[in-house]
Amino acid sequence: MADQHPSSLRRALALLDALASDDAISHGGWGVNRLAAHEGRDQSQVSRTLRVFADAGFVERDADTMAYRIGWHVFALAARAADQRLIAAGAPILRRLVEKDLGERIHLSVLQGSEVLTVLTESPPHAVQTVAWAGRLVPAHNTSSGRALLIDLERAEIQRLFDGVAFGDGGPNAPRDVDELYERILTARADGYAVVDEEFEPGLVAAAAPVRDFRGGVIAALNVSAPKFRLWTRLPLAGQAIKSAADVLSAELGWDGVISGDLATRTDAGRSGVPA
Amino acid sequence: MADQHPSSLRRALALLDALASDDAISHGGWGVNRLAAHEGRDQSQVSRTLRVFADAGFVERDADTMAYRIGWHVFALAARAADQRLIAAGAPILRRLVEKDLGERIHLSVLQGSEVLTVLTESPPHAVQTVAWAGRLVPAHNTSSGRALLIDLERAEIQRLFDGVAFGDGGPNAPRDVDELYERILTARADGYAVVDEEFEPGLVAAAAPVRDFRGGVIAALNVSAPKFRLWTRLPLAGQAIKSAADVLSAELGWDGVISGDLATRTDAGRSGVPA
DNA sequence: GCAGATTGATGCGTCAGATGCAATAGCTAT
DNA sequence: ATAGCTATTGCATCTGACGCATCAATCTGC
Numbered sequence: 001m002a003d004q005h006p007s008s009l010r011r012a013l014a015l016l017d018a019l020a021s022d023d024a025i026s027h028g029g030w031g032v033n034r035l036a037a038h039e040g041r042d043q044s045q046v047s048r049t050l051r052v053f054a055d056a057g058f059v060e061r062d063a064d065t066m067a068y069r070i071g072w073h074v075f076a077l078a079a080r081a082a083d084q085r086l087i088a089a090g091a092p093i094l095r096r097l098v099e100k101d102l103g104e105r106i107h108l109s110v111l112q113g114s115e116v117l118t119v120l121t122e123s124p125p126h127a128v129q130t131v132a133w134a135g136r137l138v139p140a141h142n143t144s145s146g147r148a149l150l151i152d153l154e155r156a157e158i159q160r161l162f163d164g165v166a167f168g169d170g171g172p173n174a175p176r177d178v179d180e181l182y183e184r185i186l187t188a189r190a191d192g193y194a195v196v197d198e199e200f201e202p203g204l205v206a207a208a209a210p211v212r213d214f215r216g217g218v219i220a221a222l223n224v225s226a227p228k229f230r231l232w233t234r235l236p237l238a239g240q241a242i243k244s245a246a247d248v249l250s251a252e253l254g255w256d257g258v259i260s261g262d263l264a265t266r267t268d269a270g271r272s273g274v275p276a
Numbered sequence: 277m278a279d280q281h282p283s284s285l286r287r288a289l290a291l292l293d294a295l296a297s298d299d300a301i302s303h304g305g306w307g308v309n310r311l312a313a314h315e316g317r318d319q320s321q322v323s324r325t326l327r328v329f330a331d332a333g334f335v336e337r338d339a340d341t342m343a344y345r346i347g348w349h350v351f352a353l354a355a356r357a358a359d360q361r362l363i364a365a366g367a368p369i370l371r372r373l374v375e376k377d378l379g380e381r382i383h384l385s386v387l388q389g390s391e392v393l394t395v396l397t398e399s400p401p402h403a404v405q406t407v408a409w410a411g412r413l414v415p416a417h418n419t420s421s422g423r424a425l426l427i428d429l430e431r432a433e434i435q436r437l438f439d440g441v442a443f444g445d446g447g448p449n450a451p452r453d454v455d456e457l458y459e460r461i462l463t464a465r466a467d468g469y470a471v472v473d474e475e476f477e478p479g480l481v482a483a484a485a486p487v488r489d490f491r492g493g494v495i496a497a498l499n500v501s502a503p504k505f506r507l508w509t510r511l512p513l514a515g516q517a518i519k520s521a522a523d524v525l526s527a528e529l530g531w532d533g534v535i536s537g538d539l540a541t542r543t544d545a546g547r548s549g550v551p552a
Numbered sequence: 553g554c555a556g557a558t559t560g561a562t563g564c565g566t567c568a569g570a571t572g573c574a575a576t577a578g579c580t581a582t
Numbered sequence: 583a584t585a586g587c588t589a590t591t592g593c594a595t596c597t598g599a600c601g602c603a604t605c606a607a608t609c610t611g612c
């Protein structure tokens with residue numbers, strides 16, 4: 001029962017999302033008309049809303065094409081959005097992993113609802129075309145990162161988190177329901193790292209381990225993913241490497257190695273305000 | 277200037293700014309009341325507005341303290357738009373450098389493996405033979421751009437990156453091995469900009485400085501290169517000019533000047549165990 | 553234990569302001 | 583010149599943002 005008023009604010013924020021879509025970015029930004037069409041709104045209102053955004057620096061306008069794009073203010077906020085320590089401490093660890101240990105693409109991600117947001121990526125030098133994963137959302141149920149981020153949750157919490165989420169798509173081995181997902185989470189919990197084998201995409205395997213902060217809660221996940229033919233045989237080894245790297249990162253964030261029990265249990269809070 | 281509508285959207289955005297203030301961040305976020313007081317608004321409306329922001333992921337709420345802080349969604353927007361903005365914000369800066377400051381050819385480049393890819397070029401009007409550098413790859417070890425792009429890396433990382441790369445070709449002063457390269461990177465790190473003197477090509481000198489995004493990592497390099505007879509004497513000055521221009525560009529990408537996320541007060545709240 | 557203070561959420565009447573239509577104006581192509 | 587595209591703006595309508603008041607839930611101090 002979350003859905004409340006459309007709320008003009010909500011509609012305005014949707015414009016920002018639209019400007020950050022692949023399509024908009026690859027076109028060098030979108031004009032008022034295109035945005036209005038995309039959002040199903042009237043040009044006039046989009047024009048006025050964007051002017052407010054522009055005055056505030058949240059969007060900027062290309063002088064030539066009149067196209068709007070994300071502005072400096074969003075970047076300034078972003079610098080203060082994330083736990084900057086996570087980013088700062090994570091970057092060198094990613095590099096070390098890709099260079100010394102694994103030679104495959106490494107990601108650092110956080111949980112966003114029932115999805116996983118990639119925050120930092122590091123690719124091997126010889127990587128061909130680097131798909132920009134940073135800022136992308138992928139499902140949590142069929143990715144190793146997601147599995148690692150959910151590693152502390154109990155069945156009921158998983159159930160609640162994935163309530164209304166379709167498990168359909170993904171690779172051939174993706175979990176079909178919450179039960180299967182929870183079973184695999186238990187496996188990950190036992191191993192200390194999560195592994196997926198063609199769950200997200202055919203031919204793709206990956207391993208991930210949770211990163212904890214000083215309170216012991218999981219705040220991020222470190223993961224490696226690569227084509228099955230290249231990584232499959234050494235995937236357990238890669239899992240161990242990812243796990244130790246994640247532990248190092250956790251230690252840098254002040255984790256003392258003890259999961260303080262009661263933590264990581266609250267969910268909710270974001271949706272319906274107050275549990276009735 | 278046109279009208280100055282208060283505009284509920286404007287007021288809402290001000291809340292985000294308030295949450296991004298040093299004070300709010302050092303307190304691990306702000307509660308509804310505090311925010312309302314800070315903005316001079318009614319608690320009720322702040323509460324409602326923040327719920328919309330929270331539903332959209334633009335802010336997150338600490339489950340324990342009920343404090344709001346900027347959410348990962350903002351980070352995602354910035355991450356997806358970063359490349360676009362690098363080009364958009366970079367172009368005028370290149371132009372300004374050529375026209376007002378240096379009068380020599382300016383490049384903006386990114387790292388691609390152990391090579392440097394030029395993505396943007398601006399030449400002075402009097403440039404005779406304009407080689408189309410955009411899209412070209414040059415080695416990273418004997419160019420100022422490369423040096424700037426590698427400025428954060430440690431020796432071991434350099435070693436690994438250049439494993440199997442021949443250092444042979446280039447100008448007379450090119451580094452012969454990783455040790456020499458790292459030595460010069462250290463110099464660049466101390467100065468804040470990199471300088472090469474006939475390393476890439478005989479008779480060619482250049483200076484470059486790193487460009488960082490909102491995550492603090494180096495994502496590009498700004499550089500100037502010219503014949504030695506024309507630039508050599510003012511190369512340190514050019515280096516400084518390049519460095520300040522690069523810092524301006526970094527600022528437009530949200531860089532707040534902190535490399536090692538050592539924010540004044542430890543962000544106490546960290547992340548909540550599980551965002552809803 | 554209770555009372556007072558402080559927190560955030562919500563019901564409701566009011567009116568600011570977001571909305572949609574239509575008109576305007578600038579631009580490019582034909 | 584027209585046609586087709588663009589974005590902005592005037593204006594009447596009515597949504598939804600607003601502030602006040604209330605209420606629940608923690609925290610305080612005693």
